[in-house]
Amino acid sequence: MTKNPTEFSLTLDGKTVNFTPGETLYEVAQRHQKDIPTLCYDPRLESFGGCRLCVVRLEGAKNPVASCTTRAEAGMVVHTSTPDIETHRKTLLEMVLSENRELEVSPLRGYASQELTELSERYQARTGRFEGKQSGESRIDDTNPFILRDYDLCISCYRCVRVCAEEEGDYAISVMNRGFETQITTEFGGLLKDSDCTFCGQCVQTCPTGALADKKAMRYSETPGEIIKTRSICTYCGVGCSVDIMTKGEQIVGLQPAMDGPANEGALCIKGQFAYDFVQHEDRLTTPLVRGDDGELHEATWEEALDKAADGFKRVMRIHGRHAVYGVASGRTPIEGDYMMQRFIRAGFGTNYIDNCSRA
Amino acid sequence: MSNPLKDMEKPDVIFCIGTNMTEAHPVAATRIKKALRNGAKLITADPRRIRLAKMADIYLPLRVGSDTALLLGMAHVIAREGLIDKAFMDARTTGGEAFLEHVKQFTPQWAESICGVPAEKIEQAAVLYGKAEKGAIFYTLGITEHICGVDNVQSLCNLVLMTGNVGREGTGINPMRGQNNIQGAGDSGAIPNNYVGFQPVEDPANQAKFAEAYGRTVDLERGITKVTALDLAGDKIQAMLIDGENTVVTDPDRKHCEKALRALEHLVVIDIFRNETTEFADVVLPATSWGETEGHFTNTERRIQRIRAAVPPAGQSKPDWWIINEIARRIGFQGFDFESARDVFNELCELSATYKGINWDIAEKGQHQWPIPYEGHPGTPRLHEEGFKNGRGVFKIINYRDPAEVVSEAFPIWLTTGRRLESYHSRTQTGRAHGIDYLLPEEVLEVHPDDVASWGLTDGGTARMSSSRGHVDIKVQANPRSPRGTVFASFCFNDTPVNILTGGGYDPVTHTAELKVCPVAVTPVSGSS
Ligand code: SF4
Ligand code: SF4
Ligand code: FES
Numbered sequence: 001m002t003k004n005p006t007e008f009s010l011t012l013d014g015k016t017v018n019f020t021p022g023e024t025l026y027e028v029a030q031r032h033q034k035d036i037p038t039l040c041y042d043p044r045l046e047s048f049g050g051c052r053l054c055v056v057r058l059e060g061a062k063n064p065v066a067s068c069t070t071r072a073e074a075g076m077v078v079h080t081s082t083p084d085i086e087t088h089r090k091t092l093l094e095m096v097l098s099e100n101r102e103l104e105v106s107p108l109r110g111y112a113s114q115e116l117t118e119l120s121e122r123y124q125a126r127t128g129r130f131e132g133k134q135s136g137e138s139r140i141d142d143t144n145p146f147i148l149r150d151y152d153l154c155i156s157c158y159r160c161v162r163v164c165a166e167e168e169g170d171y172a173i174s175v176m177n178r179g180f181e182t183q184i185t186t187e188f189g190g191l192l193k194d195s196d197c198t199f200c201g202q203c204v205q206t207c208p209t210g211a212l213a214d215k216k217a218m219r220y221s222e223t224p225g226e227i228i229k230t231r232s233i234c235t236y237c238g239v240g241c242s243v244d245i246m247t248k249g250e251q252i253v254g255l256q257p258a259m260d261g262p263a264n265e266g267a268l269c270i271k272g273q274f275a276y277d278f279v280q281h282e283d284r285l286t287t288p289l290v291r292g293d294d295g296e297l298h299e300a301t302w303e304e305a306l307d308k309a310a311d312g313f314k315r316v317m318r319i320h321g322r323h324a325v326y327g328v329a330s331g332r333t334p335i336e337g338d339y340m341m342q343r344f345i346r347a348g349f350g351t352n353y354i355d356n357c358s359r360a
Numbered sequence: 361m362s363n364p365l366k367d368m369e370k371p372d373v374i375f376c377i378g379t380n381m382t383e384a385h386p387v388a389a390t391r392i393k394k395a396l397r398n399g400a401k402l403i404t405a406d407p408r409r410i411r412l413a414k415m416a417d418i419y420l421p422l423r424v425g426s427d428t429a430l431l432l433g434m435a436h437v438i439a440r441e442g443l444i445d446k447a448f449m450d451a452r453t454t455g456g457e458a459f460l461e462h463v464k465q466f467t468p469q470w471a472e473s474i475c476g477v478p479a480e481k482i483e484q485a486a487v488l489y490g491k492a493e494k495g496a497i498f499y500t501l502g503i504t505e506h507i508c509g510v511d512n513v514q515s516l517c518n519l520v521l522m523t524g525n526v527g528r529e530g531t532g533i534n535p536m537r538g539q540n541n542i543q544g545a546g547d548s549g550a551i552p553n554n555y556v557g558f559q560p561v562e563d564p565a566n567q568a569k570f571a572e573a574y575g576r577t578v579d580l581e582r583g584i585t586k587v588t589a590l591d592l593a594g595d596k597i598q599a600m601l602i603d604g605e606n607t608v609v610t611d612p613d614r615k616h617c618e619k620a621l622r623a624l625e626h627l628v629v630i631d632i633f634r635n636e637t638t639e640f641a642d643v644v645l646p647a648t649s650w651g652e653t654e655g656h657f658t659n660t661e662r663r664i665q666r667i668r669a670a671v672p673p674a675g676q677s678k679p680d681w682w683i684i685n686e687i688a689r690r691i692g693f694q695g696f697d698f699e700s701a702r703d704v705f706n707e708l709c710e711l712s713a714t715y716k717g718i719n720w721d722i723a724e725k726g727q728h729q730w731p732i733p734y735e736g737h738p739g740t741p742r743l744h745e746e747g748f749k750n751g752r753g754v755f756k757i758i759n760y761r762d763p764a765e766v767v768s769e770a771f772p773i774w775l776t777t778g779r780r781l782e783s784y785h786s787r788t789q790t791g792r793a794h795g796i797d798y799l800l801p802e803e804v805l806e807v808h809p810d811d812v813a814s815w816g817l818t819d820g821g822t823a824r825m826s827s828s829r830g831h832v833d834i835k836v837q838a839n840p841r842s843p844r845g846t847v848f849a850s851f852c853f854n855d856t857p858v859n860i861l862t863g864g865g866y867d868p869v870t871h872t873a874e875l876k877v878c879p880v881a882v883t884p885v886s887g888s889s
Contacts, residue, residue, distance in 0.1 A: 168390055169396075199799070216794060216795060233540070233667050234540065235667075237385050237538060237540060238540060239388050239536075251671070263665075269387055274795060275790045279650065279651040279652065280674065283633055283634070283792060285646035285647075286646060286674050287646060287675055287676050289643070290642070291641070297639075302678075302686075305643050305644075309628045309642075309645065309687050309690075314691050316625055320625075324596060324598040325600070327603075328601070328605060329548070331540070332540060334541065334544075334655025334681075335655060335656045335658060336655045336701045336705055337604070337647075339550070339556065339681070339707075340681040340685060340704060341550055342550040342555075342556070343684075345583075346574060346576075347696075348576075348688050351579050351583055352581070353583040354551065354583060355550065355552055355589070
């Protein structure tokens with residue numbers, strides 16, 4: 001049954017557009033490349049309607065409405081950007097900014113950490129216009145190595161609390177008090193490690209101000225160079241979460257979840273989020289090693305080492321036959337390594353003497 | 361997994377068995393939590409009161425190694441209560457009648473006598489799963505790391521087949537793969553019985569196909585497993601090439617394993633760190649690490665995804681494929697002229713039945729889940745929608761068997777091993793990540809608080825844990841996650857090498873070691889507190 005198209009259409013900035021029932025005005029506008037500012041919005045979370053930055057003018061309504069919580073209805077006439085609305089947004093932003101100390105927020109703090117900064121630049125919103133009282137007190141006593149709790153920058157958007165509840169199902173943090181007294185806290189107000197927190201870092205990545213920040217990445221705040229992101233896949237478990245590896249020059253400075261990763265859709269766990277610095281660890285093997293006559297392993301050139309490796313297999317094959325050689329592939333290396341290992345055994349020795357470590 | 365990860369939010373009944381998903385696969389577990397918020401019901405079977413047990417509507421605390429008994433009892437109830445999907449069984453399975461007859465003898469009371477789960481709980485769980493519109497099963501190594509691992513998996517298949525919970529959204533039988541690319545390792549043919557893409561080596565047609573591709577005829581007989589190869593080390597097996605695996609620490613029965621490696625005439629190890637295994641090698645070759653390497657991982661839902669290099673290789677390290685190609689060339693093998701990961705991947709896809717429809721460029725965005733039988737095919741997020749690959753789903757007659765070793769007077773306690781959230785396998789990687797020690801500085805033995813008291817242990821003190829193969833000293837943690845009479849430890853820490861103790865037996869079919877069950881004795885170490 002096809003519906004009459006007008007049944008699911010509305011007017012957006014003078015143009016008739018269609019929508020799917022259940023869509024919010026914000027989502028409809030997004031699809032039509034309208035740049036509506038938001039602060040408490042994260043597409044993965046239930047709409048919250050806290051910051052009101054996303055307000056739009058809806059004809060027939062007395063006041064502007066929050067587009068992230070208002071469901072589209074047939075026949076609505078919506079204006080996403082009018083002089084009134086823009087002034088309103090700017091005022092709201094200045095109120096929000098007045099809560100924060102002035103500070104350059106490093107993008108290493110988290111995936112969404114630039115949102116407030118970018119908006120204040122876009123609206124040229126000044127700080128300190130309102131008599132600034134501050135909500136949130138930083139928890140410098142929480143010395144966990146992963147998550148900085150710099151609540152001086154908190155604007156009470158509750159994204160952290162909501163991501164922890166809605167996406168993670170952990171409910172490790174909650175909101176205490178209201179207004180300028182608002183404080184994001186754990187149960188009993190303690191350290192994260194004594195709460196249900198699993199250090200997945202999701203609160204860090206959704207925070208729009210950098211109040212919650214990636215402490216490990218911030219170690220490289222002063223490192224010169226532009227941050228480059230390289231898309232890859234987490235190297236730990238079989239879920240296969242997509243990540244962006246952040247580098248400055250030749251240094252890995254941190255990791256962020258890929259919001260469009262098919263397996264994880266923005267989620268990560270502590271291993272994927274924080275356990276990457278083995279890559280550039282000083283213990284890495286950097287040269288081939290060959291066992292000498294003294295029984296110890298010694299550094300060698302690739303030439304020497306590869307020849308010695310090949311000679312050993314040749315010798316064993318000659319003396320004991322081709323079934324005396326066995327290959328063990330890895331469930332950790334890329335599939336190209338596994339394929340070559342089985343090819344080495346099959347195309348080389350003509351046997352099926354090959355396995356991987358899935359049995360361990 | 362038969363079904364995609366996305367489907368995890370869709371079932372109305374979820375049955376988790378032998379999986380500590382919130383710790384081993386945390387991001388997958390978030391999807392289960394969402395399903396529960398949407399009203400799904402959860403059944404968790406696990407010896408330990410893990411997080412999934414606390415979240416469960418029905419928790420089945422079974423004795424370690426008794427899974428088949430529990431599952432036979434459940435099948436009995438489903439059959440007795442008429443909750444089978446007759447139409448599905450008729451249309452798509454065989455052996456159903458014999459199976460239904462077989463399970464008549466396994467009452468929940470019988471199951472209780474073996475697995476310790478109260479009969480009425482078994483009834484409830486069976487009825488809940490049996491009635492589900494969309495029932496999905498998830499399992500991990502808690503099912504497979506037993507001498508009866510294959511029986512366990514087949515028992516789960518039987519439940520799926522009798523209720524028709526497969527081939528649809530939000531259903532299926534879903535093993536969660538532990539390692540990032542363990543699925544890919546099997547797919548690539550790095551197994552003794554199949555060429556790339558699960559083409560059996562015993563099929564002469566495949567032999568001919570690969571003789572042509574590789575320029576050399578490969579044996580028609582399947583090879584031996586790694587477990588057997590280690591048993592034969594120093595005898596029939598004299599040389600090994602091991603890539604990226606800390607065999608000594610992660611394999612069971614460590615002493616046996618060390619002896620095997622020592623007995624080899626020639627051992628070459630490729631890895632990114634020196635570790636316990638490289639210490640036995642004649643040649644150690646440094647590989648590039650994740651973050652420095654181009655290639656692909658295949659995840660638990662059969663999705664092939666690109667990994668990319670973000671930084672230059674450490675020192676002189678080289679990609680695994682390059683190293684192996686070089687060794688082959690120097691031995692004088694023909695056809696090892698690969699110049700890039702792309703070359704290798706493209707050959708893999710071309711020769712694989714399951715990756716046939718992709719290549720390096722098509723795989724770029726990670727949109728494909730195998731099988732992808734031809735170019736232009738969108739991939740297969742959900743298996744068995746149309747039918748089973750080999751015709752009909754076959755019911756298997758399963759009987760309960762005791763673990764290889766059972767508790768005795770000398771070793772009266774069950775040890776079960778597993779993973780921890782913060783730590784990964786032998787910790788060569790997580791152990792070197794800044795900050796991880798803050799949460800998990802050392803291994804502990806989780807002992808029920810009442811057992812701590814009655815065995816004369818102290819919380820935080822040291823205990824000596826021994827099996828017939830050896831002993832380790834380990835810090836005691838009073839923890840109600842462990843049931844009475846069962847203790848838990850992971851094998852993540854080399855200074856507490858728990859796998860010295862394990863290794864009592866192997867599954868006769870897969871040679872997976874029985875890491876989940878090991879009878880031990882636990883005694884206090886005097887002078888500790
Ligand atoms: S800490 Fe960040 S995410 Fe949480 S409420 Fe404050 S500003 Fe929002
Ligand atoms: S981030 Fe966590 S859940 Fe995701 S792949 Fe990595 S280890 Fe697995
Ligand atoms: S984004 Fe809509 S109210 Fe905050």
